[in-house]
Amino acid sequence: xxxxxxxxxSSPRRGGNSDTLCDEFMRGAQExxxxxxxxxxxxxxxNYCTGxxxxxMYGKPCPQKDDANEIVEKMIxxxxxxxxxxxxxxxxxxxxxxxxxxxxxxxxxxxxxxFYFIVAAAxxxxxxxxxxxxxxxxxxDCLEEPKECGVIYGVGAWHVGEINDKPxxxxxxxxxxxx
Numbered sequence: 001x002x003x004x005x006x007x008x009x010s011s012p013r014r015g016g017n018s019d020t021l022c023d024e025f026m027r028g029a030q031e032x033x034x035x036x037x038x039x040x041x042x043x044x045x046x047n048y049c050t051g052x053x054x055x056x057m058y059g060k061p062c063p064q065k066d067d068a069n070e071i072v073e074k075m076i077x078x079x080x081x082x083x084x085x086x087x088x089x090x091x092x093x094x095x096x097x098x099x100x101x102x103x104x105x106x107x108x109x110x111x112x113x114x115f116y117f118i119v120a121a122a123x124x125x126x127x128x129x130x131x132x133x134x135x136x137x138x139x140x141d142c143l144e145e146p147k148e149c150g151v152i153y154g155v156g157a158w159h160v161g162e163i164n165d166k167p168x169x170x171x172x173x174x175x176x177x178x179x
Contacts, residue, residue: 003114003179005029006078007038008071010085010096011120014040017163018086018120021154021172025082025118028176034080039071041095046071048098055105068102076106080114080149080179083136087121090131100139111144116175117151120168122158129153150175 007026011019022038029036044067054060062069075081085092103110117136119129133151140146152172157163 003029003034003079004077005034005036005080005082005176005179006074007036007082008041008075008084008096008099009038010041010083010093010099012042012086012093012095013160014042016086016120016160017154017157018084018118020161020163021118021120021152021168022082022084024169024172025116025152025176028173029080029179030176032177032179034179037074039074041071041099044068044071046095046098046102049101049104062102062105064102068099071099072103072106072110075103075113076109078113080116081110082116082118084118085120085132087119087123087129087132090123090128092119092132092135097135103139107142108144111146113143114147114149114179115140116149116179118154118172119151120154120157120163122156124156126153126155129155149179 009022046068085096154168
């Protein structure tokens with residue numbers, strides 16, 4: 001069965017380590033015959049949630065005119081969502097957290113999805129990366145029937161390209177192929 005896979009890359013560096021892992025996941029998912037789209041969040045204009053409550057109090061769409069509404073629409077339409085981030089101070093990037101916050105208006109519509117997480121860090125300790133993954137899991141805790149399907153830990157990679165010789169590259173490809 002062909003699935004619609006949406007990859008959200010929040011690296012500030014195109015071709016950075018987490019973004020490279022996204023490309024490997026995408027390659028595997030495409031090779032398996034899935035429809036895959038990758039969104040590089042840095043290329044998008046995503047404003048912070050202003051807490052205006054238009055979405056929660058009045059049931060209206062977010063009034064901001066930026067790219068977040070289009071991305072959230074794609075999240076709703078996807079079967080599989082891959083959320084990828086470089087790790088800064090043991091948490092996700094501001095780009096990813098801003099997008100998650102902007103899901104507020106329609107998060108109840110992001111239901112019955114499969115989720116994969118990709119984290120890349122200079123740190124070598126996978127247990128220390130759990131803080132970052134817990135941030136993603138907090139988002140999933142607010143959704144209806146999400147299914148966490150896998151985590152790729154791209155550890156020990158700081159400078160661009162250092163991920164290329166790590167086992168996480170193969171893991172990303174295989175996980176994508178098995179979507």
